[in-house]
Amino acid sequence: xxxxxxxxxxxxxxxxxxxxxxxxxxxxxxxxxxxxxxxxxxxxxxxxxxxxxxxxxxxxxxxxxxxxxxxxxxxxxxxxxxxxxxxxxxxxxxxxxxxxxxxxxxxxxxxxxxxxxxxxxxxxxxxxxxxxxxxxxxxxxxxxxxxxxxxxxxxxxxxxxxxxxxxxxxxxxxxxxxxxxxxxxxxxxxxxxxxxxxxxxxxxxxxxxxxxxxxxxxxxxxxxxxxxxxxxxxxxxxxxxxxxxxxxxxxxxxxxxxxxxxxxxxxxxxxxxxxxxxxxxxxxxxxxxxxxxxxxxxxxxxxxxxxxxxxxxxxxxxxxxxxxxxxxxxxxxxxxxxxxxxxxxxxxxxxxxxxxxxxxxxxxxxxxxxxxxxxxxxxxxxxxxxxxxxxxxxxxxxxxxxxxxxxxxxxxxxxxxxxxxxxxxxxxxxxxxxxxxxxxxxxxxxxxxxxxxxxxxxxxxxxx
Numbered sequence: 001x002x003x004x005x006x007x008x009x010x011x012x013x014x015x016x017x018x019x020x021x022x023x024x025x026x027x028x029x030x031x032x033x034x035x036x037x038x039x040x041x042x043x044x045x046x047x048x049x050x051x052x053x054x055x056x057x058x059x060x061x062x063x064x065x066x067x068x069x070x071x072x073x074x075x076x077x078x079x080x081x082x083x084x085x086x087x088x089x090x091x092x093x094x095x096x097x098x099x100x101x102x103x104x105x106x107x108x109x110x111x112x113x114x115x116x117x118x119x120x121x122x123x124x125x126x127x128x129x130x131x132x133x134x135x136x137x138x139x140x141x142x143x144x145x146x147x148x149x150x151x152x153x154x155x156x157x158x159x160x161x162x163x164x165x166x167x168x169x170x171x172x173x174x175x176x177x178x179x180x181x182x183x184x185x186x187x188x189x190x191x192x193x194x195x196x197x198x199x200x201x202x203x204x205x206x207x208x209x210x211x212x213x214x215x216x217x218x219x220x221x222x223x224x225x226x227x228x229x230x231x232x233x234x235x236x237x238x239x240x241x242x243x244x245x246x247x248x249x250x251x252x253x254x255x256x257x258x259x260x261x262x263x264x265x266x267x268x269x270x271x272x273x274x275x276x277x278x279x280x281x282x283x284x285x286x287x288x289x290x291x292x293x294x295x296x297x298x299x300x301x302x303x304x305x306x307x308x309x310x311x312x313x314x315x316x317x318x319x320x321x322x323x324x325x326x327x328x329x330x331x332x333x334x335x336x337x338x339x340x341x342x343x344x345x346x347x348x349x350x351x352x353x354x355x356x357x358x359x360x361x362x363x364x365x366x367x368x369x370x371x372x373x374x375x376x377x378x379x380x381x382x383x384x385x386x387x388x389x390x391x392x393x394x395x396x397x398x399x400x401x402x403x404x405x406x407x408x409x410x411x412x413x414x415x416x417x418x419x420x421x422x423x424x425x426x427x428x429x430x431x432x433x434x435x436x437x438x439x440x441x442x443x444x445x446x447x448x449x450x451x452x453x454x455x456x457x458x459x460x461x462x463x464x
Contacts, residue, residue, distance in 0.1 A: 013300040020275050021054040023047040030054070032275065034297050036290060048297040065219040065268065072223070076260035080134045084112045085256040092252030093245040106157065112256045114140045116263035117149035120194050123267025124274050148198035155189040155203075156259075158182075160228070167232065176232060180225045185210075187220035190266050195277045213273045220265050227258040295327070304335050315347075322355045342371065350382055358389045362397065376401060380409040384418045391421065395429040398422075406442070416447035420455055427463050436463070 009019040011031035019029035026049055035045035035054060045054045076085060091108035118139035139145065159182030167175025188206035195209070196202035210217050231254045238247040270279060288296075291310070298307045308331045314324050325348045332341040345368050352361040365386075368375045377383050383401040391398035402422040405415055412418070419439040427436035440456045447453070 013297055018275070021045050021047075023050065023052060023054050025050045025052045030297075033288065033293055036294070048294045049301055049303070065216050065265065066222075068268075069219070069223065072261045072265045073257070075134075075264040076257045078134050080136065081115060081260055084115055084260065085253045087111055088256040089249040089253035092255075093249030095248070108252060109153070109255060109259070111140060112259045113149040113153045114142075114146060116259050117145055117152060117194075118142070119260065119263040120190065120267040120270060121145070123264065124194060124270030124279060144198075148193050151193050151198055151200065151202075152190045156183070156186050159186065163228075176229060179228045179232070183224040183228050184221040186224050187217065187262065187266055187269075190263070191270060191277075194266070194270055195274065195279045209269075209273075209277065212276065213269060216269045216272060220262065220269060223265060224258075224262055227262070231255070231258060304331055307331060308335065320351070322351055322357055322360075325351050326360075342368065346377055346379070346382075349377060349386070350379070353382060353385045353389065356389065358393070361386060362390060362394060365397070380405055380412040380418070381414065384414055384421070387418070387421060391425050391429075395425050398425055406446075416443045416449060416452040419443050420452065420459070423459060427459070433463055 009022075009029045011017045011019045011034060012028045013034050014031050017031045017033075020032050021030045021035050022028070023030060026047060028047070028049075030047070032045075034048060036048055036051075046052065047054055075081070088108045088111075115135060118135035122135050160179060163175050163179030163182065165175075166178055185206065188209050189203055191209040192202045192204075192206045196205050210221075231251070234254065235247060235251045238250050242250075270277075291314075295307045295310060298304075308328070311324060311328045311331060314320055315328060328344070329341065329348055332338075332344070345364060349361055349364050352358075352364065377386065383405070387398040387401040399422065402418050402425075405412060405418050409415070419442055423436040423439040423443075426432040426439070436459075440459060443452055444456050
């Protein structure tokens, strides 16, 4: 971390995309699209290359947060935020002593709450934090943001107000203990509202942020709790050595300082772990299937044999697609397995024909005939289907597919349909009416199907 700004690491296989995970086995930084997230879990993942468990690449980024506590405590004294300390201190010093002052002091904290929410939002998006170190006063005009700010203030008030009452009216040790223990959980509620959204139900996810980032959360919890204890101690001393209004003003300033420093720290925790908690920080969402992502990573790593093996298994599935076959064909080409490529060509061609990918089917047919000029699909039904799809754009190829079928496949059940198509191509595409008539006579003499015989008559009428 340089100057309070997080230095991003980027995914090995998606340049420009922030890396969320680090594989110590392969020495790679990876984004969410390049890992096996165990049903897209955002808390743990495994490497798609070595299947080892991954660590968050952001966990140690910028060093331990406790080493930066001085920066968080200095943050509220920046020129934009300093007036918030003054406002809270001034209003706290002008009202009567406790407990009448509590509502006014709470209202005096509203600007600090609004800024605290804006600080967390800004710092949880590293890209935005680079452009602006602190939010501007216009953040207080964000009415949608006020809901989040008030929901974040509520847990802190529910701890500090009763703890302060017990401290003053009942027992100092008990009041201190209630505040110190209760405030350990406040950062979790703040993180929950930021990550889950400004709804009361978001509080239920608070424990997730404690256990999924325990080291960083411990720093925030200690700052929240110890800040309360030190603040109370300073105020107790101030009450004895200075006029009460000044002591009250000091209490207001300390409250603002505590609130903003903790917000800055929580913002950095969100910047480190927000992606893993589902916070939208502008990154690409995972849309491809796990198998597609695994194959892509393996291809980027040059592990073609593994992808070839998994793709071959996919092709045995009835749900295999043209894309699967195209990938398999390219991999055979890349790995120089020409014999296997030629052997797989008929099945590949059949998939292209079934899918109506006529341009790709023609290219595959031409490729096969470069090696073996007389090569044709062995299946007569495949030859007919291919001819039906390409006869208008490639009539010569279609003629080559259909002629002599009665010699090679005399029992072909669709022989009549094949020769009717052949006659049509010869007559309409090449003007060979005499040759077409020979095939019409063959259909007429060999086929007893009434529909075919009617088509023969229709063709003769059409061609005059």
